[in-house]
Amino acid sequence: MQTTQYLAEIIKELNQTVDLMADEEAEKLVNKILESKKVFVVGAGRSGFMGKSFVMRMMHMGIDAYVVGETVTANLEKDNLLIIGSGSGETKTLVSIAEKAKGLDGTVAAVTIFPESTIGKLADIIVKLPGSPKDKSESEYKTIQPMGSLFEQTMLLFYDALILRIMEKKGLDSNRMYGKHANLE
DSSP states (O other), rough: HHHHHHHHHHHHHHHHHGGGHHHHHHHHHHHHHOOOSEEEEEEEEEHHHHHHHHHHHHHHHTTTTEETSSTTTTOOOOEEEEEEEEEOOOOOHHHHHHHHHHHTTEEEEEEETTTHHHHHOOOOOOEEEEOSSSGGGSOOOOOOOOOTTHHHHHHHHHHHHHHHHHHHTTTOHHHHHHSOOOOOO
């Protein structure tokens, strides 16, 4: 297969994920982001990279958002929101962070393939995304892509869709957001 054929197949797989998501859970997450004083996002590996891009866009909207583990991350306080992106929902370091956030009276949202996972059970808000975990034997969802790629791509696009919904609710457009874009480049 040619590279462009693989790309077409990836796009086809991503198109199929849309109908497998619940709008109600996404809307709960949007509303919690908007009502939270601070929002924290965490994920391991590529899921973490997707979360970093989400935090950047929230910052562009004026939302007080942080990537967990960065040197400039604030402290989580009561009623702040922690969003955990984890395909398996079982990554030990992320489970520990979820438990810590719950102990601090934070709200935990899980973006995961497996709502019944340890992180899913700790979460107050669960957004189930389709995808295949690194260990494909656990998944009913078929993909040509390696490891968790489909989940990670779906998560990035889901986070971008959340941004569009938040922009709509806040009455923002790209021109207004660009004022908060980095300017020391």
